[in-house]
Amino acid sequence: MDAAGLKNHKQVLHLNDTARKIIFILALLFCLFPIMSPPIALLLGLILAQLVENPFSHLNHKAINWLLKISVVGLGFGMNIFSAIQAGRQGILFTVASIITVLTVGIIAGRYLKVDKRTSFLISAGTAICGGSAIAALSPVIKAEEKQISVAMGVIFILNSIALFIFPVIGHGLHLSQTQFGLWCAIAIHDTSSVVGAASHYGAQALQVATTVKLARALWIIPVAFITTLAFKTGSKKISIPYFIGLFIVAMLVNTYVPFIKPIVPYITSIAKTGLTLTLFLIGSSLSFKVLKSVGIVPLFQGVMLWVLISGVALWAVVTLA
Structure with a gap:
C-alpha cells in the first residue's frame, strides 16, 4: 500500500463505530428535506459507503x-385505477416479450461466459423481471448460496444506480x-425503486405509467418461479409472492372511488416519495468498494450486456410503437 493509501486507510479507521453511526444518521435525516431528490440521495449513499461504510449494514x-x-403503496393513493389499467394494457406486450427474451439470452450468455x-x-431474472425482488424471490427456489445471491444483487444494484442518473437525461x-x-x-x-425514482424525476404521468407497468411486471415472479422449480428440479415450494402489489391496487381504488x-x-404521496428517497439512499450506502469488488468482471459483463440489450430494444419499441 502506498503512502496516500495508508493515510486514507488510517483516516477510515480513525472513525470509531459511534462516529460512523452519527454521520450515517445525520445523512439519513438530511434525506428527509424536500430539496433531496432520489438521484442525489443515491449519490449521497454511494459517497458515504466509500468513506465510512454503512454501520447498519x-x-x-x-x-x-x-x-x-x-x-409504492403510498404512491398508489395518487393514481387513478382507470389510467393505471390503460397503462398496464399498453405495457403487457412489451413485458411478456422482454421477459422471455432476456431470460433466454441471459441463460445462453451465462453458459458461454x-x-x-x-x-x-x-x-438474468433480475434484469428480466424486477431486480432485487426477483432475485430474493427466486433464490430459495433454486437453492442459491449466499455468494451467488450477493453477486447477482451487486450487479443489479450497480446498474440500477447508473440507470437512475442516465435515463432521465436520455429521455429528455x-x-x-x-x-x-x-x-x-x-x-x-x-x-x-430506481424505476420509480427515475420516473418521478421525469414527470407525474411518467411516474404513473412506470409504477403500474413495473408492478404488473413483478407479478411474473410467480409463473417464472414455478417454471424455475421444474427447470432446476429442486422441488422447492418456497415462492415469495409480492403481496404488496395487492395493497397498491387497493390504494388506487380508494383514491378513485373514495372522495373524502x-x-x-x-x-400521503409526499411521505411516499420521501420514503423512496430514503430507500435509494440506503441502496447507495450498501454499495461499498468491497461489495463492488466482490461482484467480479464476468458476471458484471453479463449484466451489462443484458441491460444494454433490453434498454436498446425497449427504447426502439416505445419510440416506434408506443
Whole structure:
C-alpha cells in the first residue's frame, strides 16, 4: 500500500463505530428535506459507503425491503385505477416479450461466459423481471448460496444506480413523452425503486405509467418461479409472492372511488416519495468498494450486456410503437 493509501486507510479507521453511526444518521435525516431528490440521495449513499461504510449494514436489506413496499403503496393513493389499467394494457406486450427474451439470452450468455449457473440465472431474472425482488424471490427456489445471491444483487444494484442518473437525461435528449419514458423505465430498469425514482424525476404521468407497468411486471415472479422449480428440479415450494402489489391496487381504488380521502392524498404521496428517497439512499450506502469488488468482471459483463440489450430494444419499441 502506498503512502496516500495508508493515510486514507488510517483516516477510515480513525472513525470509531459511534462516529460512523452519527454521520450515517445525520445523512439519513438530511434525506428527509424536500430539496433531496432520489438521484442525489443515491449519490449521497454511494459517497458515504466509500468513506465510512454503512454501520447498519446488517439491517439494510430489511429496511430497503419494507420502505420500498410502503412507499409504492403510498404512491398508489395518487393514481387513478382507470389510467393505471390503460397503462398496464399498453405495457403487457412489451413485458411478456422482454421477459422471455432476456431470460433466454441471459441463460445462453451465462453458459458461454462460464458464469456460475445459479448466479447467471439470478442476474438474468433480475434484469428480466424486477431486480432485487426477483432475485430474493427466486433464490430459495433454486437453492442459491449466499455468494451467488450477493453477486447477482451487486450487479443489479450497480446498474440500477447508473440507470437512475442516465435515463432521465436520455429521455429528455430524445424528447420522449411522459408515457414513452414511463414504459421505457418500467421495462429497462431492473429494480422498482430506481424505476420509480427515475420516473418521478421525469414527470407525474411518467411516474404513473412506470409504477403500474413495473408492478404488473413483478407479478411474473410467480409463473417464472414455478417454471424455475421444474427447470432446476429442486422441488422447492418456497415462492415469495409480492403481496404488496395487492395493497397498491387497493390504494388506487380508494383514491378513485373514495372522495373524502382527496384532501390528504398530497400528504400521503409526499411521505411516499420521501420514503423512496430514503430507500435509494440506503441502496447507495450498501454499495461499498468491497461489495463492488466482490461482484467480479464476468458476471458484471453479463449484466451489462443484458441491460444494454433490453434498454436498446425497449427504447426502439416505445419510440416506434408506443
